[in-house]
Amino acid sequence: MSLLLELGPSNTTTWVLRITGEALDARAAAKCHLDRLDSEWHESLGRVLRLVVDLGGLHALDASGLAWIVQLYQRLGPGSRMMFCGANAAIRRLLEETWLDEIFPVLDDLPPDFTVEFRLRIR
Amino acid sequence: MQQPSKSETWYFTPFEHRKPYVPSRPSIWREKTYQVLASASIGLGLWYLTWRWSASINWAAPGFSIGLLAAETLAFIGSVLFLINLWMIRDHAVRRPPRSVADIRPWTGKDRPVIVDVFYPTYTEDEELVRLSLRDAKAMRIPDGIEVRIHVLDDGNRPAMAAVAREEGVNYLARKENIGFKAGNIRHGMQHTEGDLMVIFDADTRPFPEFLERTLGYFRDPDVAWVQTPQWFFDHDEGIPLPDWLHTRLRLGRVGQRIGQVIEKLIGPVNIGKDLLGNDPRLFYDVILRRRNGFNASFCCGAGSIHRREAVMRGAIKQWILDSREKAETLAAHVELASIRGDFHDVVRYEIARRTPLMPYRFHVSEDIYTGMLLHADPDHRWKSIFHPEPLSKMLSPQDLLSWSIQRFKYAGGTLDIFRQSNPIKLRGLDFWQKWMYMATMYSYLAPIWLVWFLASPIIFFYTGTAPVAAYDYAFYAHLLPFLVCNRLALMIGTWGVPTIRGEQYFLAFFWHNIQALWEVLCRQPIRFHVTPKSRQDERHIEIVWPHLTIIALTFGGIIWMGWQLHLGNEEHWSAYVVNVFWSLYNCMALSVMVRAAFKKPEPAYAN
Numbered sequence: 001m002s003l004l005l006e007l008g009p010s011n012t013t014t015w016v017l018r019i020t021g022e023a024l025d026a027r028a029a030a031k032c033h034l035d036r037l038d039s040e041w042h043e044s045l046g047r048v049l050r051l052v053v054d055l056g057g058l059h060a061l062d063a064s065g066l067a068w069i070v071q072l073y074q075r076l077g078p079g080s081r082m083m084f085c086g087a088n089a090a091i092r093r094l095l096e097e098t099w100l101d102e103i104f105p106v107l108d109d110l111p112p113d114f115t116v117e118f119r120l121r122i123r
Numbered sequence: 124m125q126q127p128s129k130s131e132t133w134y135f136t137p138f139e140h141r142k143p144y145v146p147s148r149p150s151i152w153r154e155k156t157y158q159v160l161a162s163a164s165i166g167l168g169l170w171y172l173t174w175r176w177s178a179s180i181n182w183a184a185p186g187f188s189i190g191l192l193a194a195e196t197l198a199f200i201g202s203v204l205f206l207i208n209l210w211m212i213r214d215h216a217v218r219r220p221p222r223s224v225a226d227i228r229p230w231t232g233k234d235r236p237v238i239v240d241v242f243y244p245t246y247t248e249d250e251e252l253v254r255l256s257l258r259d260a261k262a263m264r265i266p267d268g269i270e271v272r273i274h275v276l277d278d279g280n281r282p283a284m285a286a287v288a289r290e291e292g293v294n295y296l297a298r299k300e301n302i303g304f305k306a307g308n309i310r311h312g313m314q315h316t317e318g319d320l321m322v323i324f325d326a327d328t329r330p331f332p333e334f335l336e337r338t339l340g341y342f343r344d345p346d347v348a349w350v351q352t353p354q355w356f357f358d359h360d361e362g363i364p365l366p367d368w369l370h371t372r373l374r375l376g377r378v379g380q381r382i383g384q385v386i387e388k389l390i391g392p393v394n395i396g397k398d399l400l401g402n403d404p405r406l407f408y409d410v411i412l413r414r415r416n417g418f419n420a421s422f423c424c425g426a427g428s429i430h431r432r433e434a435v436m437r438g439a440i441k442q443w444i445l446d447s448r449e450k451a452e453t454l455a456a457h458v459e460l461a462s463i464r465g466d467f468h469d470v471v472r473y474e475i476a477r478r479t480p481l482m483p484y485r486f487h488v489s490e491d492i493y494t495g496m497l498l499h500a501d502p503d504h505r506w507k508s509i510f511h512p513e514p515l516s517k518m519l520s521p522q523d524l525l526s527w528s529i530q531r532f533k534y535a536g537g538t539l540d541i542f543r544q545s546n547p548i549k550l551r552g553l554d555f556w557q558k559w560m561y562m563a564t565m566y567s568y569l570a571p572i573w574l575v576w577f578l579a580s581p582i583i584f585f586y587t588g589t590a591p592v593a594a595y596d597y598a599f600y601a602h603l604l605p606f607l608v609c610n611r612l613a614l615m616i617g618t619w620g621v622p623t624i625r626g627e628q629y630f631l632a633f634f635w636h637n638i639q640a641l642w643e644v645l646c647r648q649p650i651r652f653h654v655t656p657k658s659r660q661d662e663r664h665i666e667i668v669w670p671h672l673t674i675i676a677l678t679f680g681g682i683i684w685m686g687w688q689l690h691l692g693n694e695e696h697w698s699a700y701v702v703n704v705f706w707s708l709y710n711c712m713a714l715s716v717m718v719r720a721a722f723k724k725p726e727p728a729y730a731n
Contacts, residue, residue: 022232066436067439070440073477074477078474078477099440102448
């Protein structure tokens with residue numbers, strides 16, 4: 001069971017975080033605790049104004065995983081926005097039930113192309 | 124393994140063998156009898172109050188008379204809430220523990236054991252005391268299909284605590300700061316762990332071997348958010364046996380001892396000064412909280428509880444959304460230009476969301492009850508809470524009046540503050556009964572508003588001769604006594620087998636702490652957070668009970684004064700005098716328990 005996180009720019013303001021794998025849950029969230037990420041991640045995140053989280057390749061997400069995404073959002077620059085795309089039906093339901101879709105739009109669009117700058121694999 | 128010599132010298136070492144209480148056995152006949160008596164009591168109470176408001180006001184002293192009547196009415200509302208609380212016992216059936224994660228949550232991945240994190244948050248507690256708890260936690264029997272991980276969450280960041288954790292082979296987690304106290308500490312623990320379920324203990328919680336076997340099965344129901352077990356204190360003071368008390372304390376010698384033995388033969392063992400601080404948990408856990416199972420309103424009390432991580436995290440995310448929404452709306456309301464209000468709201472909201480940390484447990488003095496209430500109020504998911512009636516761990520109680528006061532003050536202030544911030548009656552998502560059960564808890568902390576009238580009324584009568592009712596005549600007794608008798612009978616049946624005397628006494632004696640807590644909450648002062656001292660302090664605490672001593676002195680002075688006036692023939696209200704003497708003596712008896720506790724020194728000789 002592994003999880004792949006890929007982060008990179010699509011254009012000057014928009015970045016994409018692609019999460020691929022079985023599950024982003026409490027176990028994965030503890031393993032990639034934000035304090036453990038390299039400082040380069042944090043420097044880049046601090047400059048992001050618009051983050052698209054691509055969940056197309058993610059099978060399962062739970063509230064602990066969502067909390068990890070929220071905390072990632074809080075590392076972005078001032079005035080930044082975040083949105084989801086590619087969520088499967090179960091994940092979509094979770095986003096609705098936790099009211100997260102109220103501030104983070106859940107898009108039907110395909111994710112924009114991007115250049116992968118950071119890659120993190122969790123086993 | 125290192126054996127600390129200190130562990131042999133704890134004050135509670137002689138009590139280690141004590142066994143917890145057995146939960147009272149439900150009886151359908153007792154329950155039905157109770158329901159009849161409780162209904163009759165509510166009816167008779169309404170009849171009495173209707174008569175009081177319509178025919179008994181003493182118009183010669185309207186302020187005094189109506190004030191007391193209003194106090195009686197408020198007390199009656201509290202009494203009704205309590206009677207409804209005790210309506211029924213509906214325990215949940217204990218189920219066998221889950222065998223894998225698929226038994227407790229929808230699971231599509233590869234099957235694996237259920238991971239249970241056991242958290243021991245600590246700050247200043249003696250490291251050796253925590254060691255005792257860790258050893259008992261390690262001795263818990265682990266059902267098949269369960270993986271247990273024990274973590275010490277040390278807010279004190281102490282090398283000695285880290286050493287104890289290492290020696291006991293458990294995980295040690297510390298943080299650099301201690302923002303949010305216990306709630307912040309648990310949040311930090313959650314971020315570094317991954318368990319499906321979390322057991323929350325206090326530093327002094329010593330679980331029994333069967334703790335997990337008896338509780339984990341409830342989580343087979345995917346809607347169960349948390350399970351609370353009773354907090355049983357094994358170090359309570361047993362007092363002095365009556366024969367010894369008569370022999371040594373009253374200095375009656377062998378004659379006194381003999382008299383004591385005869386009395387005990389007739390009515391069973393009598394212990395003088397038993398549990399002076401009212402730490403016996405049965406009235407709260409075995410009666411009040413247990414009966415809330417039937418309303419799905421048993422609340423979370425912190426230590427000795429097991430939580431579903433998914434429920435806690437969902438609650439945290441929703442609260443985060445709600446908080447940012449409310450704060451942004453409040454700020455946007457100040458924008459006068461309607462055309463830009465919407466844009467302003469959006470910008471502010473994202474910024475608030477970015478800066479507001481996610482909090483699995485509210486940073487609040489009473490984070491446990493608050494977090495639980497907000498989960499119960501989730502409109503999209505009907506989370507269940509379960510109270511498991513049998514004690515599955517032992518803990519230490521506050522050992523002197525000062526530490527007791529700090530702890531109870533915190534409970535009172537915390538609960539009242541929740542009431543101020545999130546009134547359960549207005550909280551959307553709670554169902555009708557949940558609203559009233561949470562309300563019952565909060566309402567009970569408003570008690571000093573009416574209790575001061577009950578304490579002051581007899582004293583005012585003794586010194587002024589003014590009675591709060593028009594006449595202490597036949598009509599008065601005919602309306603009051605049926606209600607009082609019926610209410611007493613209902614409570615006796617409703618709490619059958621559980622000692623309630625200390626609870627009743629402390630309900631009154633607590634008035635002064637309660638007034639102070641109410642005042643702090645009304646003034647919006649932060650409720651000072653203290654870690655309850657767990658060590659015995661051999662000091663006397665007269666400064667805590669001066670209001671009690673004043674009321675007792677005024678009462679006895681008043682009884683003598685009015686008695687003298689009656690003797691001289693200056694007054695003629697003998698009937699009123701007798702009623703008020705009984706009433707005020709009841710008050711003094713209740714208040715005196717706290718005075719005795721303030722002067723009490725531990726009696727190690729009678730530890731049993």
